[in-house]
Amino acid sequence: MATATEHAEHTEHEQHGLTDGGYIKVAVVLAVITALEVSTYYVDFGPFFMPSLMIMMVAKFIIVVSYFMHLKFDNKLFSFMFYAGLVLALGCYFAALATFQFFS
Amino acid sequence: MAIIERPSTELEVSITPSVVVPSTTLGNLRRPVQSTGWKSWLFTVDHKKIGIMYGVFAMIFFIIGGVEALLMRLQLAAPDGKALSADLYNQMFTMHGTTMVFLFAMPMAAAFANYFLPLQIGARDVAFPRMNALGLWFLVVGGLVLNAAWFLGGAADGGWFMYAPNSGPVFSPSNGVDFWTLGLQIAGLGSLIGSINLIVTVLNMRAPGMTMMKLPVFTWMILVVQFLLVFSLPVITVALVLLMFQRSFGATFFDVAQGADPLLWQHLFWIFGHPEVYVLILPAFGIISEVLPTFSRKPLFGYPFVVFSGAAIGFVGFGVWAHHMFAAGLGPVSVAVFSIATMAIAIPTGVKIFNWTLTMWGGKIWFTTAMKFAIGLVVLFTIGGLSGVTHSVAPSDTQQTDTYYIVAHFHYVLFGGMVFGLFSGFYYWWPKMFGKMLNERLGSWNFWLMFIGMNMTFGPMHILGLQGQPRRMYVWTEARAGEGFFNFGFWNLISSIGSFVLALSVLLFLINVVQTARKGKQAPLDPWDARTLEWITTSPPKEHNFDRIPTVHHLDEFFHRKYVEDEATHTMKAIATGEEIVRNEEANAESHIHLPSASYWPLVLAIGVGVLGLGVLYGVPIMVLGAAIVLLSSFGWVMEPSVAEDSDYDPPAGGTSKELASHG
Amino acid sequence: MSRHAMSARNAHRVRALAITKLVGASIFLAGCAKDAPQDVFQPKGENAADINNLQYMVFGIAGVVGVIMTVLFVVTMTKFRDKGQPIPEQSHGKPALEITLTIIPALILSVVGVFTFRGVFDLAETKDTELVINVTGQQWWWEYDYPVQGDWGIDKPIITSGQLVMPAGTKVLIRETSRDVIHSYWIPALNGKRDAVPGRIHTLRLHADNPGIYAGQCTEFCGLSHGNMRMEAVALSKEDFATWVTNQQAAYKEPEKDSLAEQGEAVFLNQCVRCHQVNGLKKADGTAAIAAPDENVYAGAAPNLSKFMSRNTFAGATWDLLKKDCRGNVWDAKSEEFGAKYLEGVSADCLNEVDLRRWLRNAPAMKPMYADPTKLEPTDGKYRGMPYLALSESDIDKLVAYLLTLK
Amino acid sequence: MADTAVHAAHDVGHGAHVTSTGLSNNKLAMWLFLGSECLLFGGLISTYMLYRGRVANGPHPNQIYDIPFTSVSSFVLLMSSLTMVLAVSAAQRRNDQQTNLWLTVTALLGATFVGGQVYEFTAFYREGLGFTTSLFSSSFYTLTGFHGVHVTVGVIMLLVTRSIIQKNRVTGDKAESVEIVGLYWHFVDVVWIIIFTLVYLIPA
Numbered sequence A: 001m002a003t004a005t006e007h008a009e010h011t012e013h014e015q016h017g018l019t020d021g022g023y024i025k026v027a028v029v030l031a032v033i034t035a036l037e038v039s040t041y042y043v044d045f046g047p048f049f050m051p052s053l054m055i056m057m058v059a060k061f062i063i064v065v066s067y068f069m070h071l072k073f074d075n076k077l078f079s080f081m082f083y084a085g086l087v088l089a090l091g092c093y094f095a096a097l098a099t100f101q102f103f104s
Numbered sequence B: 001m002a003i004i005e006r007p008s009t010e011l012e013v014s015i016t017p018s019v020v021v022p023s024t025t026l027g028n029l030r031r032p033v034q035s036t037g038w039k040s041w042l043f044t045v046d047h048k049k050i051g052i053m054y055g056v057f058a059m060i061f062f063i064i065g066g067v068e069a070l071l072m073r074l075q076l077a078a079p080d081g082k083a084l085s086a087d088l089y090n091q092m093f094t095m096h097g098t099t100m101v102f103l104f105a106m107p108m109a110a111a112f113a114n115y116f117l118p119l120q121i122g123a124r125d126v127a128f129p130r131m132n133a134l135g136l137w138f139l140v141v142g143g144l145v146l147n148a149a150w151f152l153g154g155a156a157d158g159g160w161f162m163y164a165p166n167s168g169p170v171f172s173p174s175n176g177v178d179f180w181t182l183g184l185q186i187a188g189l190g191s192l193i194g195s196i197n198l199i200v201t202v203l204n205m206r207a208p209g210m211t212m213m214k215l216p217v218f219t220w221m222i223l224v225v226q227f228l229l230v231f232s233l234p235v236i237t238v239a240l241v242l243l244m245f246q247r248s249f250g251a252t253f254f255d256v257a258q259g260a261d262p263l264l265w266q267h268l269f270w271i272f273g274h275p276e277v278y279v280l281i282l283p284a285f286g287i288i289s290e291v292l293p294t295f296s297r298k299p300l301f302g303y304p305f306v307v308f309s310g311a312a313i314g315f316v317g318f319g320v321w322a323h324h325m326f327a328a329g330l331g332p333v334s335v336a337v338f339s340i341a342t343m344a345i346a347i348p349t350g351v352k353i354f355n356w357t358l359t360m361w362g363g364k365i366w367f368t369t370a371m372k373f374a375i376g377l378v379v380l381f382t383i384g385g386l387s388g389v390t391h392s393v394a395p396s397d398t399q400q401t402d403t404y405y406i407v408a409h410f411h412y413v414l415f416g417g418m419v420f421g422l423f424s425g426f427y428y429w430w431p432k433m434f435g436k437m438l439n440e441r442l443g444s445w446n447f448w449l450m451f452i453g454m455n456m457t458f459g460p461m462h463i464l465g466l467q468g469q470p471r472r473m474y475v476w477t478e479a480r481a482g483e484g485f486f487n488f489g490f491w492n493l494i495s496s497i498g499s500f501v502l503a504l505s506v507l508l509f510l511i512n513v514v515q516t517a518r519k520g521k522q523a524p525l526d527p528w529d530a531r532t533l534e535w536i537t538t539s540p541p542k543e544h545n546f547d548r549i550p551t552v553h554h555l556d557e558f559f560h561r562k563y564v565e566d567e568a569t570h571t572m573k574a575i576a577t578g579e580e581i582v583r584n585e586e587a588n589a590e591s592h593i594h595l596p597s598a599s600y601w602p603l604v605l606a607i608g609v610g611v612l613g614l615g616v617l618y619g620v621p622i623m624v625l626g627a628a629i630v631l632l633s634s635f636g637w638v639m640e641p642s643v644a645e646d647s648d649y650d651p652p653a654g655g656t657s658k659e660l661a662s663h664g
Numbered sequence C: 001m002s003r004h005a006m007s008a009r010n011a012h013r014v015r016a017l018a019i020t021k022l023v024g025a026s027i028f029l030a031g032c033a034k035d036a037p038q039d040v041f042q043p044k045g046e047n048a049a050d051i052n053n054l055q056y057m058v059f060g061i062a063g064v065v066g067v068i069m070t071v072l073f074v075v076t077m078t079k080f081r082d083k084g085q086p087i088p089e090q091s092h093g094k095p096a097l098e099i100t101l102t103i104i105p106a107l108i109l110s111v112v113g114v115f116t117f118r119g120v121f122d123l124a125e126t127k128d129t130e131l132v133i134n135v136t137g138q139q140w141w142w143e144y145d146y147p148v149q150g151d152w153g154i155d156k157p158i159i160t161s162g163q164l165v166m167p168a169g170t171k172v173l174i175r176e177t178s179r180d181v182i183h184s185y186w187i188p189a190l191n192g193k194r195d196a197v198p199g200r201i202h203t204l205r206l207h208a209d210n211p212g213i214y215a216g217q218c219t220e221f222c223g224l225s226h227g228n229m230r231m232e233a234v235a236l237s238k239e240d241f242a243t244w245v246t247n248q249q250a251a252y253k254e255p256e257k258d259s260l261a262e263q264g265e266a267v268f269l270n271q272c273v274r275c276h277q278v279n280g281l282k283k284a285d286g287t288a289a290i291a292a293p294d295e296n297v298y299a300g301a302a303p304n305l306s307k308f309m310s311r312n313t314f315a316g317a318t319w320d321l322l323k324k325d326c327r328g329n330v331w332d333a334k335s336e337e338f339g340a341k342y343l344e345g346v347s348a349d350c351l352n353e354v355d356l357r358r359w360l361r362n363a364p365a366m367k368p369m370y371a372d373p374t375k376l377e378p379t380d381g382k383y384r385g386m387p388y389l390a391l392s393e394s395d396i397d398k399l400v401a402y403l404l405t406l407k
Numbered sequence D: 001m002a003d004t005a006v007h008a009a010h011d012v013g014h015g016a017h018v019t020s021t022g023l024s025n026n027k028l029a030m031w032l033f034l035g036s037e038c039l040l041f042g043g044l045i046s047t048y049m050l051y052r053g054r055v056a057n058g059p060h061p062n063q064i065y066d067i068p069f070t071s072v073s074s075f076v077l078l079m080s081s082l083t084m085v086l087a088v089s090a091a092q093r094r095n096d097q098q099t100n101l102w103l104t105v106t107a108l109l110g111a112t113f114v115g116g117q118v119y120e121f122t123a124f125y126r127e128g129l130g131f132t133t134s135l136f137s138s139s140f141y142t143l144t145g146f147h148g149v150h151v152t153v154g155v156i157m158l159l160v161t162r163s164i165i166q167k168n169r170v171t172g173d174k175a176e177s178v179e180i181v182g183l184y185w186h187f188v189d190v191v192w193i194i195i196f197t198l199v200y201l202i203p204a
């Protein structure tokens, strides 16, 4: 048996997220970015090559996590757990690679 | 797999009326229901039984690790020791470090965490009871695999941090390191599962009114530790996988001839390894944060600061790993940065020391054995912490690293800190766990011998290290020993004698345990005038923990049910005894209690993983066998009925004789 | 300010001073062990002295904090033990006090941090190097390789082992690497340690104020005989160093005709030369005898024995080549006399024959090594360290006589 | 963290069923696991990044990658995330039939991806890139192999979920079970997004 507040929480949760049409739109955006990414292989982007690839990668990552995985709509505790791991991973491994002179 | 562990609400189940609830797994296995005998232990999912098994396991390995240490001290008592060969000595310190850290310290913390965390938050069990059992059995299997090497060609011999490339197949030709990587991977998997379980338990299973800022500090510290584990274990897993692939399948990760960089291993190990040392110490910090207030009759001074500093230690702990590599050739920029970061960690730790002291300040201190150990921790950890600060000054550390000065540092924090905290926990919680008091007189002897022995063993190591005795040397020589008061000979001998004093103190503890079990006196329900929720129930607690789930209004709920403040004098006035409160709960017991049923699968799955691991060493057929067991038991796990059949109980549940109906 | 206040202040200062002195004294005592050759509190050169200053600072601070905390603990425990007082007020803390107690350590540590920061970069400086020596670690000894440096009279590379010979009063740069696993080079009197990592080159500055011999030890666990991997740095005056360089480059001295040593040379050619190089030694057919240890030794090197008797320890500086009294002559020599004594090398009278013979008879029994032929599978049949060679006693006599000529 | 605790909503008798935060145990556990996985894959990716240019023997990454092929299989995996999210959405509408349809499609797309990877591995192997050939090869196979195993486990989870939905043997909340499998699936996809860029598109 759940109390009323509990119940409300739950149904509210059901309405989070996008409609199916919305998901398809998101997927189209992802597909377009992927196409752009692949195009860097054929077209010379010069100095923009690395930054643009990185930006596109991060954008895809965030889109999938926020929309497909609902993190944008869900409880902040979930975001905390995932992003804590992500931030620690980025911090530690960037620092470790930096000690190998990886970035210079 | 977490998918089908437990229904989150009953609501959903009732909406789909056509649910077929299976009663057997794999055709004919029901859930086990034994409540006595060895089966009731092997298949249990009760967090208290699991906690006790963790404790027994850890204690056994404390003695094994301790005996390994004694052998080393025998070898080092005099120059050119003859007790052990070089080869054996190297295995000895490797396995001593590994055993103490992974098979004693972590499991013992897990024992306390499993037993007391649900009790402290007012829960009936953990969030994932079967996972909990799985974590234990992974650890047991991992520990056995690790130590099996002793009998199968020699144990690991690369030091507990197993630096590459010395751990590679060429330089470590025996199978020891293979068992080591496998054992640690399996045990690590167990810890990961256990930590996810405990985090979810703390977040989701708290009694009504138990907000995060009313959690007992022990629970808080355990929570921080579990986060540290969740985020650091995968890193060592990567390291272990790389090493295993190199040793067993010819991968090249640490093969310098191919251009590999051995420092990769060091980074991966210590990114895990430094958070790990806080994994080791924070549970002890948690324990004494319960003990000190109880026996000072005052709440913990600055609760939010202690909680926050614990979290801060955890977080900063991820940013200092390279202080173990000050001499490894990282270059000045990295060294300087990590040096400063390391100093920063002394600040939140200092906060804790100050708060404990201020907790006692103005208190009414009752020197029980538990309290003595707790104070011992505060004193000895401070010494160890301060030597830690001397390491953090990188140039000065280049004189100290890999000498006995480091060995002194970490035994002061590990033995003086962690072990003292755990012993404090034993004496404090023994009456809760077993309903009998450990003998206080023997306890006092235990404490003083341990305190003296500890300082005798590890104190001289400061001198030895600063006089230039490197660690991990199977012999030391007169030629470099020096003369006069500070010579190696004298202090090595003192240290070795001290280690036997320590052994005696541990022996006294074991005697105390046996005596208590035989003829110890029944403990009162609230022997220490305690403060937290685990005491609002019988000792030992019933299978379902609480007759009535307590509703929480205060930090230190139990205390505030016993005492109210006299507005005029600001002194505390007793209004009820602990006994009365517990009896009151019993009288108002809830009628309907759900408990999880026991299960075969955690044990079987763990054994399967063990066999799979050995397959890496002993060939594909064994691997296939292991994989088959793993698959079968995962399938059994998923398909397992969520409840045991009432009719399987003897006498059958549901009737009046058995108050507990079981439920997934 | 009244006199009274001032004297109170002074009393305070005196007490603080007394504590500092006490702590300082105990550190000093710890630093004063007689003849502990690896004592980290006895710097004998610039770099070690820089480190030592930092050590004094941080040990002092840690000591003072430790004393304060101990006093605090003791006072708390005696003052507030249960004397029947009522249960105290359930106070939950004082944020202002908490914050103060957070800030004070932070301030102390920032001071330490600033000095540390400077120290790290000062010690990493390599621009003013005067002499470069390559150091290679391997299981379980160190090889020194002096690259050609005309200023120092080094016209062709010098290769030695065990004892690092360097000029005193000179900024020497060590370039470290390893042939197998990680080792760590550490001469406490001259500088902190630095790991020798295979595949990487690390630098370490050494500077000795005065001539003398400075002991050290490998401090990274490097396998079976890590405990038997030592080294020494020998600082000579610049003139003595020049003499030493000249001698190291001197041509091979053939043993006298028909002497025991000559027979020893033959045994050496037969047994030892596949691993050990002796520069200028020729085979019977007149071609140079070049060691090819790669075929025998896993790390791919064995000590170069060309001027073996010019050093006075062997096998990873673990055993003395000098008898006990002769050893004292060199090790305890005054700084001014040290160079001359060291350059004498090992004479027949002074040779520690017992250990050298033991070594030749069965090296792995003396110093554990994987020279056990049943354990060679992972190394494709190659030895690690020096194997048991089953030499006859008469061969050993000859070899000892021969080795004595290598000076 | 404290503010997320929901304290009022407690049914004392069924304490285990109503959680303090109002969040599902299983979902919390899955998110924690994914947080942990970030550090696992982070370690493997860093190892690869460090070693990708270190080729003492055998082919160099730039000689061997087949970008058009991998682009297609990346696209397949990306689209499986779409079908997965459609399955979740169907499950939340309690439409079993559609749920099962999308789960099946997702599993098929995933299997296609794994198949592609197997093909890629054999092709590389034939070009002389064995597991033990070089640092690059060891770290490449370990990273992508770990990812491949994750996808395979995902496919199995999808199929099992599908079959227990079909047989109506879900013990808990059906939509939530699907959602949790979905979280895992998307995570695997997200990891591939990173691998695709860092490993394949950026030349060593």
Ligand code: HEA
Pocket: B161, B277, B278, B280, B281, B323, B324, B326, B342, B343, B345, B346, B349, B350, B351, B353, B381, B382, B383, B384, B385, B386, B388, B389, B391, B392, B393, B397, B400, B401, B402, B406, B409, B410, B413, B414, B417, B418, C062, C065, C069, C104, C105, C106, C108, C109
């Ligand atoms: C329980 C485990 C534990 C704990 C808690 C710590 C705590 C600390 N450790 Fe320790 N450490 C180990 C276990 C632990 N360590 C182990 C096992 C190793 C060796 C591994 C191996 O090589 O095998 C090691 C090694 C190690 C090294 C590497 C040494 C080397 O190999 O060269 C360093 C270097 O910085 C270090 C530093 C510290 C510091 C700064 C702290 C700090 O957290 C300490 C903070 C505490 C205090 C400072 C005391 C109380 C504070 C006050 C009273 C406030 C006022 C203080 C000041 C103003 C200074 N430790």
Ligand code: HEA
Pocket: B062, B063, B065, B066, B067, B069, B070, B072, B073, B093, B094, B096, B097, B098, B100, B101, B104, B105, B158, B159, B160, B161, B407, B411, B414, B415, B418, B419, B457, B470, B471, B472, B473, B474, B499, B502, B503, B504, B506, B507
């Ligand atoms: C939790 C961690 C922990 C604990 C509790 C201990 C406890 C002890 N340690 Fe440990 N130690 C480490 C962690 C720990 N150690 C680590 C991580 C290393 C580094 C390893 C490496 O370099 O790789 C190390 C290294 C280490 C060394 C350095 C080895 C070297 O570098 O060469 C030494 C040397 O003296 C030592 C000694 C001891 C002693 C005497 C104890 C004592 O306190 C033990 C006391 C316990 C007992 C004595 C058990 C009780 C025994 C009985 C009751 C016996 C009765 C029965 C019979 C006799 C049959 N330890």
Ligand code: CUA
Pocket: C137, C138, C140, C182, C183, C184, C218, C219, C220, C221, C222, C223, C226, C227, C229
């Ligand atoms: Cu070389 Cu230790």
Ligand SMILES: [Cu+2]
Pocket: B273, B274, B277, B320, B321, B323, B324
């Ligand atoms: Cu550390």
